[in-house]
Amino acid sequence: MKRKIDSIIEAIIFVCGILSIIFVALIFGFLLKEGFAFFKEFGVIGFITGDLWYPTSDPPKFGILPLIIGSLFVTAGACVIAVPIGVMSALYISEVAPKGVRDVLKSFVELMAAIPSVVIGFVGMVTLVPLVRTIFDIPTGLTAFSGSIMLAFMAMPTIITISEDAIRSVPWSYKEGALALGATKWQTLHRIVLRAAMPGIIAAIMLGIGRVVGETMAVMMITGNAAQIPYSIFEPVRTMTATIAAEMGETVRGGMHYRSLFAIGLVLFLITFIVNFTADLFLGKTKK
Amino acid sequence: MLDKIRVENLSCFYADPKEKGGKKRVLESLNINVVENEILTIIGPANSGKTTFLRTLNRMNDFDPNYSRKGAIYLGNDNIFNMNMEKLRKRVGMLFAMPIPLPMTIYENIIYAPKRLGVVNKKSEQNEVVEQALRDASLWNEVKDRLNSSAMKLSGGQQQRLCIARILAINPEVILFDEPCSGLDPISTAKVEESMMELRAKYTIVLVTNNVKQASRVGSRTAFFLMGKLVEVDKTGTIFVSPKNKQTEDYITGRFG
Numbered sequence: 132m133k134r135k136i137d138s139i140i141e142a143i144i145f146v147c148g149i150l151s152i153i154f155v156a157l158i159f160g161f162l163l164k165e166g167f168a169f170f171k172e173f174g175v176i177g178f179i180t181g182d183l184w185y186p187t188s189d190p191p192k193f194g195i196l197p198l199i200i201g202s203l204f205v206t207a208g209a210c211v212i213a214v215p216i217g218v219m220s221a222l223y224i225s226e227v228a229p230k231g232v233r234d235v236l237k238s239f240v241e242l243m244a245a246i247p248s249v250v251i252g253f254v255g256m257v258t259l260v261p262l263v264r265t266i267f268d269i270p271t272g273l274t275a276f277s278g279s280i281m282l283a284f285m286a287m288p289t290i291i292t293i294s295e296d297a298i299r300s301v302p303w304s305y306k307e308g309a310l311a312l313g314a315t316k317w318q319t320l321h322r323i324v325l326r327a328a329m330p331g332i333i334a335a336i337m338l339g340i341g342r343v344v345g346e347t348m349a350v351m352m353i354t355g356n357a358a359q360i361p362y363s364i365f366e367p368v369r370t371m372t373a374t375i376a377a378e379m380g381e382t383v384r385g386g387m388h389y390r391s392l393f394a395i396g397l398v399l400f401l402i403t404f405i406v407n408f409t410a411d412l413f414l415g416k417t418k419k
Numbered sequence: 420m421l422d423k424i425r426v427e428n429l430s431c432f433y434a435d436p437k438e439k440g441g442k443k444r445v446l447e448s449l450n451i452n453v454v455e456n457e458i459l460t461i462i463g464p465a466n467s468g469k470t471t472f473l474r475t476l477n478r479m480n481d482f483d484p485n486y487s488r489k490g491a492i493y494l495g496n497d498n499i500f501n502m503n504m505e506k507l508r509k510r511v512g513m514l515f516a517m518p519i520p521l522p523m524t525i526y527e528n529i530i531y532a533p534k535r536l537g538v539v540n541k542k543s544e545q546n547e548v549v550e551q552a553l554r555d556a557s558l559w560n561e562v563k564d565r566l567n568s569s570a571m572k573l574s575g576g577q578q579q580r581l582c583i584a585r586i587l588a589i590n591p592e593v594i595l596f597d598e599p600c601s602g603l604d605p606i607s608t609a610k611v612e613e614s615m616m617e618l619r620a621k622y623t624i625v626l627v628t629n630n631v632k633q634a635s636r637v638g639s640r641t642a643f644f645l646m647g648k649l650v651e652v653d654k655t656g657t658i659f660v661s662p663k664n665k666q667t668e669d670y671i672t673g674r675f676g
């Protein structure tokens with residue numbers, strides 16, 4: 132009897148475990164099927180290097196270069212802002228802050244991660260966007276720059292919490308060793324602690340980037356959604372994610388436009404996969 | 420013979436976790452001196468305060484908020500508690516029980532501190548410092564062909580000698596050894612002891628050890644600590660042959676501890 136229950140539970144756990152894999156595989160398969168159907172008709176190179184995105188004109192033009200560059204601008208901008216602030220604040224939380232401050236900071240950072248992206252989007256829209264327009268004196272505040280700032284807020288909790296773990300897991304003995312050699316606290320922090328925690332910090336940054344690349348709602352609301360190649364970060368851009376979200380509702384199921392959005396999804400998937408994979412590589416390195 | 424270190428009425432405390440504001444005394448009114456170019460070995464059972472004493476000598480305990488102390492320690496003529504901590508640690512190096520190679524190459528491990536402290540700048544000088552330090556720690560022959568590989572790949576004994584070399588590179592006056600061989604096999608232990616004996620000519624050494632035999636092998640003088648008090652200090656030969664105190668004799672002969 133006992134053995135029977137055991138094997139039933141085992142079977143249930145097995146099914147649950149396998150289900151998640153099946154779901155991912157199905158989603159991926161669907162993406163591949165529709166994406167490849169598009170590539171067969173339109174070709175990969177023209178898709179990626181085309182600089183015009185007019186999916187509904189006649190004949191339609193499916194060039195996603197403006198979208199890729201849009202995503203790139205927003206992501207790069209967000210990294211430039213979020214990485215230094217994130218890593219420094221992780222360092223502050225784990226090494227410098229007194230215990231009381233640390234606990235408060237940590238819970239606030241975790242709270243930050245819980246803010247829904249649409250909230251970040253609309254707060255940015257009503258506060259940041261007018262500010263950017265007046266400060267830089269440009270026709271619209273809906274720019275890649277505004278998007279970068281808001282996305283930086285979204286990447287920061289990831290970067291801070293994971294970097295902080297990495298920094299905290301540097302053995303106390305390393306610090307002691309460096310201090311015993313007459314290093315000051317700052318020298319120890321930056322030469323020994325940061326260095327030893329580097330793989331973990333890089334992984335944190337990668338995961339942060341992964342979140343930014345895949346983010347949709349906030350960028351759709353703040354970046355202006357103009358599918359053209361931008362020449363500076365103070366121009367409106369449109370990202371790949373925003374394109375899919377904005378246009379999926381208007382397409383004809385099974386049509387070229389519909390499939391092209393899947394193809395964008397495929398490109399996006401590839402990018403986030405590479406980013407996450409790199410992060411995993413670095414995380415694995417810290418554990419060794 | 421000159422006193423290198425003079426300890427006057429040193430008491431150390433740790434905050435008592437059981438009662439708020441309470442303090443537990445771990446060292447009590449300690450008076451001891453360390454003579455220049457000697458190896459002073461400190462023996463005693465667990466909780467006798469010997470490691471606390473050693474870590475007080477270069478103020479490694481100052482980072483611990485639970486720790487407090489009274490009294491004075493003079494290095495030469497300077498009270499170490501009035502000195503800049505980094506300068507003190509340049510003059511008083513410390514070797515820990517477990518070897519702690521920093522996560523860098525062998526070369527960088529050794530040149531790290533001299534570079535920080537601004538002792539050497541030129542590349543040629545750096546090479547010289549690294550080679551000399553490794554030779555003095557009798558490690559040069561084993562690692563000279565792989566100075567740029569990671570220090571983490573060395574064996575335990577080699578790592579410990581690398582740590583010695585790292586201290587020698589900043590040319591301190593005193594070296595503190597905190598049970599440096601507790602994690603090593605007998606052959607590595609013998610090598611570390613050998614380097615200690617050679618270092619005696621140039622440096623003053625304080626060695627805390629749990630290994631009574633080690634104390635008798637390398638010590639010039641030996642001090643016996645018990646429950647935070649200095650029970651007896653004398654020439655190593657005297658302590659091991661005719662200790663004045665009954666407790667010392669009991670500990671040395673292995674009746675307790």
